Amino acid sequence: ETGVTQTPRHLVMGMTNKKSLKCEQHLGHNAMYWYKQSAKKPLELMFVYSLEERVENNSVPSRFSPECPNSSHLFLHLHTLQPEDSALYLCASSQVLKVNGFSGNTIYFGEGSWLTVV
Amino acid sequence: AQKITQTQPGMFVQEKEAVTLDCTYDTSDQSYGLFWYKQPSSGEMIFLIYQGSYDEQNATEGRYSLNFQKARKSANLVISASQLGDSAMYFCAMREGGGGADGLTFGKGTHLIIQP
Numbered sequence: 001e002t003g004v005t006q007t008p009r010h011l012v013m014g015m016t017n018k019k020s021l022k023c024e025q026h027l028g029h030n031a032m033y034w035y036k037q038s039a040k041k042p043l044e045l046m047f048v049y050s051l052e053e054r055v056e057n058n059s060v061p062s063r064f065s066p067e068c069p070n071s072s073h074l075f076l077h078l079h080t081l082q083p084e085d086s087a088l089y090l091c092a093s094s095q096v097l098k099v100n101g102f103s104g105n106t107i108y109f110g111e112g113s114w115l116t117v118v
Numbered sequence: 119a120q121k122i123t124q125t126q127p128g129m130f131v132q133e134k135e136a137v138t139l140d141c142t143y144d145t146s147d148q149s150y151g152l153f154w155y156k157q158p159s160s161g162e163m164i165f166l167i168y169q170g171s172y173d174e175q176n177a178t179e180g181r182y183s184l185n186f187q188k189a190r191k192s193a194n195l196v197i198s199a200s201q202l203g204d205s206a207m208y209f210c211a212m213r214e215g216g217g218g219a220d221g222l223t224f225g226k227g228t229h230l231i232i233q234p
Binding site: 002031033035040041042043045048049050055056088090092094096105106107108109110111112114 | 122151153155160161162163164165168209211213219220221222223224225226227
């Protein structure tokens with residue numbers, strides 16, 4: 001059983017719909033991430049939340065709206081998506097250290113939400 | 119320029135043979151970490167092994183080992199005694215800089231198929 005759970009696992013939505021993806025981590029981590037994985041493209045980092053504050057937004061269109069109400073939960077709100085937004089959306093978490101210097105800081109992923117926009 | 123390069127889009131390997139998956143990386147940072155993940159067809163990204171840039175020993179985790187050659191900027195994954203369940207996509211990834219909340223940069227992956 002994964003320490004990061006995502007719901008729903010599969011979602012089909014029309015271009016005018018509004019839906020949300022949910023992620024919950026049970027690992028006690030303080031950073032959470034959304035990644036997008038399209039066919040034949042490397043994983044793309046979309047958003048990073050550290051200590052519940054958004055610290056990175058990689059030029060993601062505004063039709064994707066993240067929300068992090070606490071360190072254990074992360075949402076991705078979807079509205080007026082395009083067919084090219086169909087992809088696997090992966091949530092992840094890690095423990096951010098508060099001191100300088102490098103650490104393994106492994107990122108653990110959920111099982112992903114398969115999104116199809118029709 | 120790509121930061122992570124995986125030159126093998128697909129590989130077929132006989133069961134019980136050892137497998138080496140190639141990964142080269144590009145960074146000017148002195149501190150960085152290298153990661154390998156496995157992704158079965160179900161979609162979950164499973165963490166396999168980690169190597170820090172300052173680690174002198176190659177990382178090992180069970181049947182997985184990371185052949186780290188810093189001067190060549192390569193971090194190949196070696197799977198010993200492959201099993202049918204090893205069939206999956208394998209991704210090499212890197213985090214640069216300090217231990218913050220930075221995300222990982224991923225390669226395009228290698229599709230490994232283990233044949234009986």
